[in-house]
Amino acid sequence: MKKIILLFLFLTSCLAISAQEITFGFGGSENPLINSDHSVTFVFNAPDVSKIEIEAPFLPAREIDTPWGKMTGSGRVSLPKSAEGIFSWTSDPLPSDFYTYSVYIDGVRVVDPNNVYQNRDVASLNNYFIIGGGQGDLFEVQDVPHGDVSQVWYPSPRAGMEQRRMSVYTPAGYNPSDKRIKYPVLYLMHGIGGDENSWMEGGRLPQVMDNLIASGKAEKMIVVVTNSNMSQQAAPGAYPGSRHRPQLMVPGNMDGQFEESFPDIVAFVESRFNVFKDKAHRALAGLSMGGFHTVYISANYPDLFDYVCSLSAALNDHSDTQAARDSYIYKDLDAKLDRQFRTAPKLYWMACGNADSLFSDNLTFCRKLDGIGARYSFIESEGGHTWQNWRDYLTRFVPLLFK
């Protein structure tokens, strides 16, 4: 009896909390339920809602109307509703991977109230789940030594910013006090609209690194994820005056300024962390706009990086601003590549999906590399301009670094 009274008092005290900011999800379920055949079931108890839909890249693609005409979009499914007001639906069995989705409640896009696991990408919040038993295991937290993740402020005089933020992964065992052990560094860049959190969240970088290092497939390394948006000190919400809806079309990112300021990042990392300070121990990689940055930064600073990896690089024409047309960073690329490959990087690795609108631009760039006799790898994958591909590329190129 005493226990019951205590439980009551305890719950009463908890509900005082609940009353303010916490809900318990009384009767709520947890989405998705992962079934033994690797199908997933979503359940919503929502008697007053007329329509619930799930939108996800794992559903068959569909045509969507946009201001620019019909385009291909993520698939969407409408969930059947029972007489009791329960919506539920089960997918086909899914291959092992990391999956994102969102929910539409009577036409309004929301994150799933029955799944607190989500990440932000630009202005969108997506829920996620993981199907294990294969590739997905690399994206899950496993019982292996974990590296630390830090949000670190640094000065970037070349960018005119006293403070900018980077995210840093230091592998398990890294000890800032032990200067005898030095590490190589991978500098990793986001796409347009992304920021220093993108690879840590949607990219599952800490989990991939922990798992690849623990299995002996990757070297222990520090990974520095930059913020490459010249109008941002940090991710939206993390610097003064930034509490607005994040924008995809961040201006000033492809006119040479970020590339010019990149040595500030290297200088800071090499002063702050216990790292090797030579070309053989520096890698540069990025997705989409970050792939574009990868190509131009490595070509303009040919002595910095021995490992250069571009993922779905946005190698289309970016000369639409005067600043871009004026920047020395983008001038004479052929000559710069020629210089870069005279002391060729140990790895020059490109990957792009064959359904990506940037695929042909990547092939054109390969022809340019062929023209100067450059040694490189180009991986053609299935699929488009997606995080599914970028996560996969990460698991493929990280094992090739510093070997």
Added chain:
Amino acid sequence: MKKIILLFLFLTSCLAISAQEITFGFGGSENPLINSDHSVTFVFNAPDVSKIEIEAPFLPAREIDTPWGKMTGSGRVSLPKSAEGIFSWTSDPLPSDFYTYSVYIDGVRVVDPNNVYQNRDVASLNNYFIIGGGQGDLFEVQDVPHGDVSQVWYPSPRAGMEQRRMSVYTPAGYNPSDKRIKYPVLYLMHGIGGDENSWMEGGRLPQVMDNLIASGKAEKMIVVVTNSNMSQQAAPGAYPGSRHRPQLMVPGNMDGQFEESFPDIVAFVESRFNVFKDKAHRALAGLSMGGFHTVYISANYPDLFDYVCSLSAALNDHSDTQAARDSYIYKDLDAKLDRQFRTAPKLYWMACGNADSLFSDNLTFCRKLDGIGARYSFIESEGGHTWQNWRDYLTRFVPLLFK
């Protein structure tokens, strides 16, 4: 014309991204709009939705039905809908502060799709906004030097865990390589169901510390936020097998184990960071369950902490488990307090809201302190067991530390 074509190509390329995982919120608004009189306006374009409600601590409280009878809950308002399907509503003017809220769409609790700024507390996601011009300015990112925030893994042999995670704030200017400059440490603990992220998110700790330090009101210090749940290595989702709905009722947190393992945390911090290693440079604080931990850890290790701050401490009876009844941590509290106050801490500071169900337990504990002639401060605030109070207490006790 070329610019228009490039813009089109660029948007096309972006929409290929959109098609997968990103939405742009075409025509979407941004919630809330903060008006010049500090009222806030919420707008939702949702023609197919019947009812949209906002629930928030800043609305007049209401009675809610629970399995345990009627209780006081956060207020809720139903937004009027226009003929065009636009829901909108404007609040009364609000005092400067940090505010949370959530949205109900046809009865389903969700985070606001028009506000990407949110934080997690236990199993609930809440949106937030800040009204500046007063206390709220302390919770906003200001143009001041920023400290770094790291998620750090450490071993806790006394907890039987090879890896546990803490969150660490290091103030601007902290340089791990410069061992000549040492810092004091505040150890800060969460409430039941919380974790090492709670103070960093809902507590606005990095912003409060940056702002108090920049204005000269607080000393430069390192803040270590523990995970105090003995069944967790880290926040839900961040350790193996933890990808389930976070629970408020985490077992085993109040039976002495966490308090016993606390010296592991101090030992790690003092080996990893450039810190002073004496009582005069260590502070201990916590909210709710963390306030309970604060009292017992400081009483059991009387030589560790010169600054002891309990916030809305859960000082009610927790002897409902055999482990708690058996633990030496909770035995002979009077004698331990007597010993602790023989070399009295420089600050023993308590705060509790007078509408908190734990208020009377805090007063009872004050009488106990009076009984041994202890010197302490007790702050009675308005309000209940809320983050609004805990954020406020943080801004009050941090300036008192290490002075």
